[in-house]
Amino acid sequence: MKMVPQTKEPQYQHALELEQEVGRARLGITTNQMWHDDPRHLLFVLARYKFVAKMLSGKQRVLEVGCGDAFGVRLVQQEVKEIVAVDFDPVFVEDAKERMTERWFFDCREHDMVGGPLAGTFDAAYSVDVIEHIAKSDEHRFVSNIVQALTPEGVLLIGTPSLQSQVYASVGSKEGHVNCMDAKALKGLMLNYFHNVFIFSMNDEVVHTGYTPMAHYLFALCTNKK
Numbered sequence: 001m002k003m004v005p006q007t008k009e010p011q012y013q014h015a016l017e018l019e020q021e022v023g024r025a026r027l028g029i030t031t032n033q034m035w036h037d038d039p040r041h042l043l044f045v046l047a048r049y050k051f052v053a054k055m056l057s058g059k060q061r062v063l064e065v066g067c068g069d070a071f072g073v074r075l076v077q078q079e080v081k082e083i084v085a086v087d088f089d090p091v092f093v094e095d096a097k098e099r100m101t102e103r104w105f106f107d108c109r110e111h112d113m114v115g116g117p118l119a120g121t122f123d124a125a126y127s128v129d130v131i132e133h134i135a136k137s138d139e140h141r142f143v144s145n146i147v148q149a150l151t152p153e154g155v156l157l158i159g160t161p162s163l164q165s166q167v168y169a170s171v172g173s174k175e176g177h178v179n180c181m182d183a184k185a186l187k188g189l190m191l192n193y194f195h196n197v198f199i200f201s202m203n204d205e206v207v208h209t210g211y212t213p214m215a216h217y218l219f220a221l222c223t224n225k226k
Contacts, residue, residue, distance in 0.1 A: 004016050004017060004020055022101070025099075026099050027071065028068070028069025028070065028071040028092075028095055028096065028099065029068075029069045029091070029092060029095045030068050030069050030071070030092075031045075031069060031071040040204075043204075043205055044204055044205055044217075045072065045128075045129070046072055046075065047202075047204075047205035047206075047207075048072075048128050048129075048159050048202070048217070048219075049072030049073075049075040049076060049128065050075050051159075051200075051202075051207050051219065052075075052076055052126045052128065052157055052159070053075045053076045053078060053079040053080075054079065055155075055157055055221060056076065056079060056080055056124045056126065056155065056157065057079040057080070058079070058080070059079075059080045059081070059123050059124040059155070060080070060081045060082065060123050061080075061081065061082045061084070061120075061121070061122045061123055061124075062076065062080045062082065062083050062084070062122060062123070062124045062125065062126070063083075063084050063085075063086070063118065063120075063122040063124070063125040063126075063146070063149060064076070064083060064084070064085040064086070064125070064126055064127070064128075065086060065113050065125060065126070065127040065130060065146055066086075066087055066088075066113070066127050066128070066129070066130030066133075067085035067086060067087045067092070067093075067096065067108065068087060068089075068092050068129075069092050069095050069096055070085050070087075070092070070096035070106075070108055072128070073085055073096075073104075073106055074104050076126075077104060077106060080124070082106075082107075083106040083107070084106070084107040084108075084109065084118075084120065084122070085106055085107070085108045085109070086108075086109045086110070086111035086113070086118060087108075087110065087111070088110065088111065088112035088113070088114075088115075089110075090110050093108055093109065093110045096108045113142050113145050113146060114134065114138045114141055114142050114145070116145060117145040117146075117148040117149055118145075118149050120149060121149060121150075121151055122149050122150055122151070122154060123150070123151050123153065123154050123155070124150075124154060124155045124156070124157075125146050125149065125150060125154065125155075125156050125157070126156070126157040126158070126159075127146070127156075127157075127158050127159070128159040129159060129160065129161070130160075131143075131158055131160050131179065131181075132160045132161055132176075132177045132178070132179050132180045132181075133176050133177065133178065133179070134178075134179055135178055135179060136178070136179050139179060139189060140189075140192070143189065143190070143192075143193055144193065147193045147194075147225060150225060152225055153223075153224075154225065155221070155222065155223050156190075156193075156194070156220075156221075156222040157219060157220070157221050157222070158186070158190065158219065158220045158222070159202075159217065159218070159219045159220075160180065160181065160186065160217070160218055161173075161177065161180055161216065161217055161218075162180065162181070162182060162183070162212070162213075162215050162216060162217060162218050163180045163181055163182040163185070164182065164213050164214070164215070164216075165180070165215075165216040165217065166180050168216075181218070182212065182213070182218075183199050183201075183212035183213075183215070183218055186199065186218055186220050187199050187220060190220045190222045192226075193222070193225065193226055194222040194223060194224055194225060194226060195223070195224035195225075195226060196222065196223045196224050197220055197221070197222050198220070198221040198222075198223075199212060199218060199219070199220055199221075200218070200219040200220075200221065201214070201215030201217075201218065202215060202216065202217035202218065202219060203215060203216050203217070204216070207219065
C-alpha cells in the first residue's frame with residue numbers, strides 16, 4: 001500500500017488522503033478549455049453560478065436550462081434541495097454524467113427547451129449563458145417552455161452577456177451569440193411572462209445595480225408568473 005506523504009501543516013493532510021481515496025476531480029469539457037485558454041473567464045462563469053445559488057437559496061426543486069458540462073451545478077447544489085439539469089447537446093450531458101459522484105449527484109438529461117417544455121414542476125429555474133444562443137424567432141418559445149414548468153410562485157433567473165459587450169467578445173464567442181440583448185430588451189421579453197423583473201449588472205465577477213449600458217453581463221430575476 002502506497003504511503004501517503006505527510007504535510008508540514010496537519011490541516012492539509014485531508015487533501016492528500018482524499019486524493020488517495022477518490023482521486024482528483026476532472027474539469028468538464030468547456031471548463032477544461034477555459035482553464036487552458038482563459039482562466040479568468042472560468043472565474044467569471046463560476047461567479048455567475050454563485051449569484052444564482054444565493055438568489056435561489058432554500059428552493060426545493062430547481063431546473064437548470066442549458067447546463068453545458070454542468071461544472072457549476074455544485075455551487076447551486078450547496079443552496080437548494082434538488083436540481084434537474086438539461087442540455088440539448090448529448091455530448092455535454094454524457095460528460096456531466098461521467099464525472100458525477102455520489103455525493104454531488106443530480107438528475108442530468110438531454111432536452112431541447114425550444115422543442116417543448118420539460119415534464120415536472122419546479123419552484124425555481126435558471127439559465128446561464130444560453131438565451132444569447134437562441135434565435136430571436138425562438139426566444140418566446142424558449143422562455144414560455146421554461147415558465148410552464150414553474151409553480152405559480154416560481155422564480156426564473158436568466159443570465160446573458162449584454163449587447164454592449166459584444167464589441168469586446170472573442171471571435172469564437174461571437175459565433176454562437178445570435179441574440180444578445182441590452183437590459184431594456186431583456187426586461188421587456190421577461191415581462192411578457194412575469195409581473196416582476198429585476199435587472200442586475202455584472203462586470204467580471206462583480207454583480208451590482210450599476211449603469212446597464214456599461215455592464216458586460218446581465219441577470220434578469222423574474223417573479224410572479226402572469
